[in-house]
Structures are given as structure tokens and as C-alpha cells.
Amino acid sequence: SNGITRPKGHTVSFHYNSGVEDMHFGKTHPMKPWRLTLTKHLVLGYGLQYAMDTYVAMPASKDQVRAFHDPDYVDFLKEVSPQTFRYQRFIPPKHEGDTVDLGPFNLSTSPGADCPVFDGMSEYLFLYTGATLAATNQLLTGQSDIAINWSGGLHHAHKSEASGFCYINDIVLAILDLLHLFPRVLYIDIDVHHGDGVEEAFQRQPRVMTLSYHRYGPYDETGHKFFPGTGDLADTGLKGTIGEHFALNVPIPSGIDDRQYKYLFESITARAIDAYKPKAIVLQCGADSLGGDRLGQFNINIKQHGECVSFVKKQGLPLLILGGGGYTARNVARAWCHETALATDNGANLPDRIPLDLVPRPQAFTGRAHGDGMLFPKFQRDHKNDCVEADLEYMVKRLEW
Template identity: 45%
Template sequence: MVNKWTGLSPVAPARSKVSYFYDHDVGNFYYALGHPMKPHRVRMAHELLVAYGVTERLQVLRPPRATESDLTRFHADDYIEFLKRITPETAREQSELLHRFGVYEDSPCFDGIYNFCQMSAGGSLAGAARLNRGLCDVAINWAGGLHHAKKTEASGFCYINDCVLAILELLKHHARVLYCDIDVHHGDGVEEAFYTTDRVMTCSFHKFGNFFPGTGDVRDIGYGPGRHYALNFPLQDGVDDACFREIFTPIMSRVMEWYRPGAVVLQCGADSLSGDRLGCFNLSIRGHAECVRFFRRHGVPLMLLGGGGYTVRNVARCWAAETALTADMPLDDAIPYNPYYEYYGPDFQLHLRPSNMENLNTRPYLARIVTELLDSLYHLPHAPSVPYHDVPADVIQDPLLRKFDDDDDGDSEDE
């Protein structure tokens, strides 16, 4: 018998540095004909990792399925009940509910929608549980990072906000959690969930202005106890590696120095890469991965989540490279043969070359935003504290830590 969330038997094996969550079934989900979101990209990234031999340095774990009670830690009961019951066959007769819960157009109803949500959220919850128990230094769930979902509605291809659920789990053991988002789209769902608390700091670097979701102004800084604990860096088209490094490093260095988070959740949306189908930035894979390297240097418990990314061959390249980085394994630029080898033609190289698109972010503009955000941080007196010293009692008896049989019958047994 193994623990559902940590993947351990009662006698735990030796600690593994990187816990990597992957379910082969994730590649079977299909949003809609012509839809840009393709869960298949997670399978492509995994096969690339296998071909490079990176998985041999990881603890590869199949994510458990999140239960209804797990999902309603953040989401509304009626919304989760709707996701459980809706199918493409019954969707037409439930158009009123589809619009109420945002499951239409960009976020369509598709076969297995609830199972997909369970899988995505289960990997993030399990990763948080392993980080909490000190069983790994890095937890990775590329099927997660669905940062637009709200408490009662789907948004931007996202139905369940696994980022929020993972942070709530981390808060059981950590006084402060930092959420950093490098997706080209603003992490609105996560910011909204923690907008009034100082126990979670949200930082988002994103395209702003006539671009989905339309939020993330530099003046959006939080409210009440959470005032100044939301940081937004609005950017224009063409952000390149040098530009991103100049803004990311000083701001996040100050955040780490001042906020002193117990754990970090990094949403690694790959739609900020050059050549993305829906993105407008110009980052290379090395520039994108530098954000992962930054947090690894700080040595805090780190969770890496997926997110956007709509040129699937580049998404797979990026997430494979960042997984290898956490395992301290350099990768050859020549992509080894794998089941999706033809996707990487004609060059068959791991690293992509940024385009010559114009960078519309001027140095005076970037300097002004950096100064404004650093000034906001410097005016805060100290990192917030939490009055308790022991792990809350509810964590000890938490259903997330219950044991399940190896068989998929869902029978539980007390620890």
C-alpha cells in the first residue's frame, strides 16, 4: 500500500531530489478541432526526457486523481458538480449552465473534462505534499499551471486552478509562499485568489494591453492585508532574453531577500517563447530556463508547473530542458530519436533561435516599472509572520495523506 499523495509506502525509500509527475493518459485528452491547447505536448516533453535519459535521475510518479473534496478546497461545490456531470453529449441542453460556469468557446466542454481536471490538480497537490514532507527539493507537474481558472468558472483554457490548490497545501507547512508567473498571459486566477492576504506573494511578468485576460496593471498591488503583496510587470511585444534578465533578476532578488518564502511555485508557461502560436514575446529556451535556475540557486523548496504554450514542439523542448536543469543534467543540442522526432525538424535541435522581431519595451519604460516595483517593496516594513509554531492539527489527519491500495479501487485504510 502506498500513500496517495506522496507516492510512498509506509516505509519510505531514500529521498529523491526531483519528484516528477506524469500520467501517460494526459496525451489522450483533446479540447476541440483546431483548439490551440493540446495536452499532447506534455507527452511529447516526457518522451523527450526519456530519450535523453533524464527520467533516470528523477523520481517519476503517476499523479493521483484529485477528489471532489480536494477540488472544493478552492472551487465552488456547484461548479465542481457541474464539471463532474457535463459531457459533450449533454452540453447542448445545458447551455445556461455552460455560460454560467464559463465552459464554452475558448474553454469548451470535451470528453473526459473532469478526469483531466483531476489529473492536473492531483499532480500539483501531490507535489505540494511531497515538498511539505521534505521528500524532494523540486516537484514538477507539467500538466498543471492552469492559472486562469476562477472559483466558480473556467477561463482561458483552464477549468481547475491547480496553482491555487497547491499553494493552499503548501501554506499548511510554510508561513509564506511565493508564486511567480512567466507565462505571456497574466496569472489572474492566482492573483485574485490571494489578493487580500500577505501569506502569498504573487508576481507576474506578462503582456499587457489589448491582450487576454486584460488584467495585471502595475497599479494592481493587492488589497487590505494583501496590499503590496501582488506584483505585476506589464510588458509589450518582443521581450528578449537580455530584456527579461534585466527586469526579472533585480525584482525577484529583492522579493526573495525581503519576503523570505518557505516555498516557491513557478508557473513556467511556454507561450512566452519566441514563435509561440498565441504569444508575442521573443524568449529563447535558455532565457526562459534562467528563471528556473534563479530559484534553484536560492535553495528553497520549488514547484514547477506548466501553463500556456501553443507551439507544441517548442513547449516540449522547453519543459524537457527545464526538467533536466533541475536534475543537474546538461543536454546535447542534437535531439535524440524519440516517438515524436519528426516534430522537431528540420533542424532537430533542442534550442530554438529567437526571431528578429522588434522589442517594443524601451529602456526608460522598463527602468520606470522596475523602480516603481522596487519602491513598493522597500516601503514594506518586514516579511509577514504567522502566529503558529507547530504544524496545524488538521494536516496530520488530512485526507491528502491517507493511504490507498496499489489497486485502483479507491479503498482507503487508516495510517
């Protein structure tokens, strides 16, 4: 057949509901749920469904979402539509120069909004959350050792506010569930943005350690910091609470390359695991840390992004793998398909040539600038590498307490 085999010694499950695919945040909005269609077709095109248990996820219930979110916010998300959305009060823009009018809960119907109210939004939100909770349940019941939901990983959402394309924080909900069984949960976030919503939710909590790798730096020419502007090296959890020292942040300048990222990721993650001894791990695999991403500023290739997943998997702990950002759709699909293969020990079984006859819109994977239908394309754009070796070394060394 296609050479795809089930992993020996562990079970992987894949949780998804294709109801998330047809959604549109707005015409030129960077978040494109269609990248999940591409991912699904690439996974199926390579035959990875034979290596894992696949489940169609049910939507989350309002009660499940209320475990973290404010009940009024949950009601609002469940009912709201572009037709019923009204600006209840005028909220002045958070950032100077922003022209969008914000409504309640940081939502908006203005075209430039990060968190627009769009058709089908409620269904979308409760479906991606349902898939994360189903994946979590597989780990809790011991039915899976690794559970995957590429439609989840929305790390910016707050208790009663949407932020940065994220409305329901499925990661926080998953970790709250895991805490019923596992005494310590490690959260690792390789999205190019800081995992602020998850860090904030557990900043007083020693039973969850959060570790985010992200682009961070001073104000740019436009007077903005790279979103969300938090996640300084000195930010290690809420001072004066028992949660202090249980958050770790690795702020990174633009243009970091594979070698530098591998050094940071492997030394710091290993040290965190060694010191914290987690009993389960949640890994947010935002693909906007890849080179050539529409919003990202790193130069990581798919192979190194995947090595982060392999490194975490090697720890042999129950593992929840989630998606997140990723704004150059064809690269998102490539990375997450490759990582599905790594989770199922089929990393070596995927030919570099993409089975174009089995994926829709094959042109999304072809064309010179896009890597000619290869799983591991050469990234065309790359960012100026502003990483100073001594600074990277300092970030690793500071953990030698």
C-alpha cells in the first residue's frame, strides 16, 4: 500500500469536525479556516488516517465553555451573528491609529477588526472547542497517548474578551480538564505570538507551567509592538502568588534560524521538563513561526518545526497537540501534515512529493514560489536575522538555578 503504518506502543487520535472549514473571518483577514481543509486533505492524501483513530468532534456545550469563560460572554458567543450584533457602547480604540469600532467583548463588525463577528461564527467556535475537549478526554481515559486537534490552539482568548483571532480559549479549557487527573501539566507554545491568554489564566497556579517561545521586541516604525506585546524574559508568573516561577517566556528577535531555534527549544524545554516533572503536556503548534508566514517574522523551516514536536513526543508523556496561528495556508498544511506523520511514527514514510491527485486546489501546493508541490519547500522570503548568539545563550543559562 502507501507504506503508512500504525505506531507501535502508542495510540494517536485525530479530532476534527469539517464544519469549521467553510468559515470566513472576512475577505482579506489573515485567519483562513480553509487552511484546515488543506491540512485534512494532505493528511488523508498521504493515508495517515490508517495510522490513527479519527473522530468527528461534537460541538462543546455552553457549560463546558463556562469552566473558564464568563457566563455572559459564553451566552453572547452562542447567540451572536452579524445580523444581531450591535455596538452596545462606544469603546475607544486600544491602539492609536486603529480605526475599528469595538463592540462588547472586544468584538467588532468593522472590516479591519482582529476579532470580527462573521456568519457561522458560533458554530465555528463551539466546534473547534469541542474537538479540543474530545481530544483531552481521550488522554484522560487513557484511550490515546497523543491526541491531535489542528483546529484548536487559540491561545489569546481571555475570560470575558476575544483577542487576536481567538474567542474561546480551548487550551485553558483542556488544561483545566487535565488537572482533574494530572497533578502537573506543562504547556508549550511554539506559535510566533506570545501565549498570553493561557499564561494569564494560570499565572497564580503552580500546577500548570506555561512556556512560550515568541517574537518579542521594542516598538517598530509604526509605534506598535509585535502582538500581543507581552512575554518578556522577566515575566515568570504572578509575583507574590504561589504561581510565581511557573511561567517561562523566551522572547526572540526576528529572523531566528533553524539552528538557533533548535538550540533554544531543546535546551530550555529539556530543563523545564527536568525541573517541573510534568505528568502531561499540551503543545500549541502555531505554524506562523515558519519562514514565509504572512504575519510571522521567523525563518524556521518545516523540518525544525516538526523536530519540536518529536522532541516533546520523545518525553513519553500524555500529549495534546493543538494548532494555532499560521497564515500562509499551504505551509500550514504541510507542517501539520508532517507533524501528524511524526506523531504516528510515519515521519520517514511521507514522500517529499505531495500526492497532488488527492488534494483539492493542487495549485496551492505548486508554482515556483511555493515549492513545486514538495512537502518541504524552500522558503522564498526570509527575515533579517537579528538574533545575537550571546543573548540566546543567556536565555538558556539563566535556567541553571
